[in-house]
Amino acid sequence: MMQISKISITEQIYNILKEKILLQDYEIGKKINTKEIANEFNISVMPVRDALLQLDNQGLIVNKPRVGFFVRSFSKKEIIEIMEVRKMYEVYALENHFATINIKEIERINILMKDFGKDLTREKFDQIDTELHELIINASDNDFFIESYIKIEDLFVIFKHLNKDRMGNSHHEHLKLTESIISGNKEKSLDILKKHLDQVTDSIIQNIERKQKTG
Numbered sequence: 486m487m488q489i490s491k492i493s494i495t496e497q498i499y500n501i502l503k504e505k506i507l508l509q510d511y512e513i514g515k516k517i518n519t520k521e522i523a524n525e526f527n528i529s530v531m532p533v534r535d536a537l538l539q540l541d542n543q544g545l546i547v548n549k550p551r552v553g554f555f556v557r558s559f560s561k562k563e564i565i566e567i568m569e570v571r572k573m574y575e576v577y578a579l580e581n582h583f584a585t586i587n588i589k590e591i592e593r594i595n596i597l598m599k600d601f602g603k604d605l606t607r608e609k610f611d612q613i614d615t616e617l618h619e620l621i622i623n624a625s626d627n628d629f630f631i632e633s634y635i636k637i638e639d640l641f642v643i644f645k646h647l648n649k650d651r652m653g654n655s656h657h658e659h660l661k662l663t664e665s666i667i668s669g670n671k672e673k674s675l676d677i678l679k680k681h682l683d684q685v686t687d688s689i690i691q692n693i694e695r696k697q698k699t700g
């Protein structure tokens with residue numbers, strides 16, 4: 486019984502902290518105060534530490550012994566490498582499993598995107614972005630492939646927030662991508678996807694470099 490309740494508190498704290506990191510409520514590089522979090526939720530420090538160790542395992546947090554926990558920051562090289570792996574996964578899935586993409590879902594997303602028009606919000610955009618890229622991955626129908634993509638997905642969710650000024654362009658590229666998938670044009674779809682991911686990567690790097698200059 487004790488074990489179960491402890492796990493559930495840790496899991497709840499894990500989810501709360503992960504959300505804060507992914508939404509960048511906790512800025513990259515920020516030190517995380519375990520005592521403050523424990524006090525806020527009226528719990529002991531242990532489950533907070535356990536949650537942070539899980540996030541450390543996932544690569545979202547860095548644990549510096551005797552110093553504390555920090556939201557992980559990424560070098561330009563790391564960003565390029567993570568985005569290269571992402572591209573590998575998505576291009577592979579689109580190339581080898583084009584025929585099994587859920588077209589009904591792609592059509593639904595395409596209609597949703599057209600409806601957004603000028604009311605495109607960050608929230609709507611993020612949701613569509615995640616759904617569209619996951620549909621490509623899910624076309625593989627390969628559980629190991631999908632699971633390993635999901636493991637790195639959290640890392641590039643953080644990068645999304647370094648990529649805010651590109652939302653309109655990405656939206657346009659998503660529209661073109663869905664349209665070429667619906668029309669059955671695999672080569673064109675691959676081309677759009679590759680360019681989209683390259684441009685996202687460039688924009689993230691530019692933003693990181695701008696931040697480093699000003700900060």
Ligand code: NI
Nearest residue numbers: 614618655659
């Ligand atoms: Ni996208």
